[in-house]
Amino acid sequence: MNKFISNYLKRSFxxxxxxxxxxxxxxxxxxxxxxCASVGTGVGLRMPVVIYHPEGxxxxxxxxxxxxxxxxxxxxxxxxxxxxxASHVIITSRGHPIEHPRYGGVLDLPVKIEDDxxxxxxxxxxxxxxxxxxSIVAAGAVVTGIVDEMSVFGGIPAxxxxxxxxxxxLNV
Numbered sequence: 001m002n003k004f005i006s007n008y009l010k011r012s013f014x015x016x017x018x019x020x021x022x023x024x025x026x027x028x029x030x031x032x033x034x035x036c037a038s039v040g041t042g043v044g045l046r047m048p049v050v051i052y053h054p055e056g057x058x059x060x061x062x063x064x065x066x067x068x069x070x071x072x073x074x075x076x077x078x079x080x081x082x083x084x085x086a087s088h089v090i091i092t093s094r095g096h097p098i099e100h101p102r103y104g105g106v107l108d109l110p111v112k113i114e115d116d117x118x119x120x121x122x123x124x125x126x127x128x129x130x131x132x133x134x135s136i137v138a139a140g141a142v143v144t145g146i147v148d149e150m151s152v153f154g155g156i157p158a159x160x161x162x163x164x165x166x167x168x169x170l171n172v
Contacts, residue, residue: 066085111126111130
């Protein structure tokens with residue numbers, strides 16, 4: 001087989017592989033979104049994304065969820081409008097109470113992310129977390145409670161670092 005034909009076949013198979021992979025991921029994303037409690041318009045999932053208990057997940061309009069995110073919505077997860085979630089974020093509404101670690105009970109508390117918020121790469125939102133409107137959760141932060149409105153929170157556990165002074169981020 002001459003070199004030209006060999007290279008042509010390699011390129012053709014690569015294009016076919018990449019095309020089929022993209023369309024398979026689109027199918028998986030649409031299938032996942034169809035099983036959610038509610039999905040707004042303009043929602044984007046950058047696959048792979050893992051959603052456990054999608055029936056407990058509510059997504060607003062213009063939500064973007066980055067690749068390798070894990071969302072466990074067994075206790076309920078509500079994500080508002082115009083929310084950007086970076087890659088490798090974990091959002092879980094299920095935990096284990098530490099009062100009885102030997103018996104392995106579960107604790108389900110809702111997680112709420114309000115409108116116009118950003119969640120940085122690798123952040124973790126634990127059961128009961130509430131990110132208020134216009135806030136930013138820094139990369140790698142662990143949120144265990146309430147993130148104040150128009151604030152930047154970061155660290156482990158997440159604490160207030162500064163305030164968001166630019167109101168143009170809000171879609172009023």
